Amino acid sequence: MKIAIYPGSFDPVTSGHLNIIQRAANIFDKLIVCVMVNSGKNPMFSLEERVALIRRITKDIPNVEVDGSSELLAEYAKRRGSCVIVKGLRAGSDFENEFQMALINRKIYPELDTMFLTAASEYMYLSSSTVKELGRYGVDLSDFLPQEIIPDFQKKLEQRKKSIT
Numbered sequence: 001m002k003i004a005i006y007p008g009s010f011d012p013v014t015s016g017h018l019n020i021i022q023r024a025a026n027i028f029d030k031l032i033v034c035v036m037v038n039s040g041k042n043p044m045f046s047l048e049e050r051v052a053l054i055r056r057i058t059k060d061i062p063n064v065e066v067d068g069s070s071e072l073l074a075e076y077a078k079r080r081g082s083c084v085i086v087k088g089l090r091a092g093s094d095f096e097n098e099f100q101m102a103l104i105n106r107k108i109y110p111e112l113d114t115m116f117l118t119a120a121s122e123y124m125y126l127s128s129s130t131v132k133e134l135g136r137y138g139v140d141l142s143d144f145l146p147q148e149i150i151p152d153f154q155k156k157l158e159q160r161k162k163s164i165t
C-alpha cells in the first residue's frame with residue numbers, strides 16, 4: 001500500500017490545501033494529512049482544532065487520515081511506514097524552501113522522497129497568512145476557505161479581537 005504524508009501548519013486549512021489533499025488522495029492508496037507543530041509560529045488555532053477542521057472537510061474522502069505531530073517529519077514518516085512526502089508548490093518562494101527541506105529529509109531518511117503538486121491556478125497566491133490578514137479586514141472568504149470552516153474562522157477572529165481590546 002502506497003502511503004503518502006502531507007505535512008503543514010494548516011492554520012487554518014485553506015481551499016488551496018484542500019485541492020492538494022483531493023489530488024494526492026487520488027494518487028496514493030492512503031494520504032495522511034499531518035498538522036506539524038512549528039515552534040517558530042504562534043498559531044491562531046491549536047493543534048487539536050486544526051486537526052478537527054481538516055477532519056471535517058475531508059470526512060467524505062475515505063483514504064484520508066488526519067493526524068498531528070511534534071516529531072521530526074522524517075521520523076514521523078518512517079514510523080508511519082511512508083516514504084513519500086507530498087508538498088504543494090505555489091508561485092514564488094515555495095521552491096527554494098521546499099527544495100532545501102526535501103534534501104534535508106532525504107539525508108535523514110534516505111528512502112524518503114518528496115513529490116510536488118503544483119498549486120491550482122486559482123489558489124496559486126493563497127496562504128493561511130493571507131486568509132488571516134484578509135479576515136481581519138472583513139473580506140468575504142468564500143473563495144479561499146472551505147465553507148464548513150468559515151464560521152469557526154470568524155469566531156476565532158472575534159475572540160482574538162476581544163482579547164486584544
Ligand code: ADP
Pocket residue numbers: 007008009010011014015016017020086087088089090094118119120123124125126127128129
Ligand atoms: P501556509 O501557511 O503557507 O499556507 P502550510 O505549512 O500550511 O503553509 O502549507 C502546507 C503545505 O501546503 C506546503 O507544502 C505548502 O506549499 C502547501 N500549500 C499551502 N497553500 C497552498 C496553496 N494555496 N496551493 C497549493 N499548495 C499550498
